[in-house]
Amino acid sequence: NAGxxxxxxxxxxxxxxxMTLQCAQDMNHExxxxxxxxxxxxxxxxxxxxxAGITDQGEVPNxxxxxxxxxxxxxxxxxxxxxSQTSVYFCASSPGNVGxxxxxxxxxxxV
Amino acid sequence: AQRVTQPEKLLSxxxxxxxxxKCNYSYSGSPELFWYVQYxxxxxxxxxxxxxxxSIKGFTADLNKGETSFHLKKPFAQEEDSAMYYCARNTGFxxxxxxxxxxxxxxx
Numbered sequence: 001n002a003g004x005x006x007x008x009x010x011x012x013x014x015x016x017x018x019m020t021l022q023c024a025q026d027m028n029h030e031x032x033x034x035x036x037x038x039x040x041x042x043x044x045x046x047x048x049x050x051x052a053g054i055t056d057q058g059e060v061p062n063x064x065x066x067x068x069x070x071x072x073x074x075x076x077x078x079x080x081x082x083x084s085q086t087s088v089y090f091c092a093s094s095p096g097n098v099g100x101x102x103x104x105x106x107x108x109x110x111v
Numbered sequence: 112a113q114r115v116t117q118p119e120k121l122l123s124x125x126x127x128x129x130x131x132x133k134c135n136y137s138y139s140g141s142p143e144l145f146w147y148v149q150y151x152x153x154x155x156x157x158x159x160x161x162x163x164x165x166s167i168k169g170f171t172a173d174l175n176k177g178e179t180s181f182h183l184k185k186p187f188a189q190e191e192d193s194a195m196y197y198c199a200r201n202t203g204f205x206x207x208x209x210x211x212x213x214x215x216x217x218x219x
Binding site for chain 1: 157
């Protein structure tokens, strides 16, 4: 069991570039989420999914897209990177009511 | 507002001292609450769920609906407890709202 796997671990983007942060889980969890972690602000929900084919916005969705074509994968797309998107991004999955298993994070810097 | 408040950014104690990390939530119903821990530059790990009433690594947390609190406690802190602690509430469909976190520093 690999758990929740995120790639890449580090990324530097130029303003305006796009990219996809990958997230995969092998635990057959229905629920998956993307959070960003910023100093002094805790973790904030970007997008979440309650199952394959179903996604919805969280607290800070602007500038990000997601899709959930399979149970295992939940990629996060940055459409046009901005310095305000410099953050640490965490993907997480849950079978429901037992809390989330988090990935190791992606540290993104937008210059 | 669906809010989780952790009033202390930093809590510094000596090894062997008791620890209480505060968490308050804004919700009038029966909440589903969690404590997560993040050791330096590592992923978040689930520490406690209030519904399981378990004790992990010597930590406990009791839900107080009257005070809308879910404080995390440990009677004798250890140096390896130094980490960032986050309180979180499930607002439905496993959407977690996190507090801003408390950094616990345990000195020898």
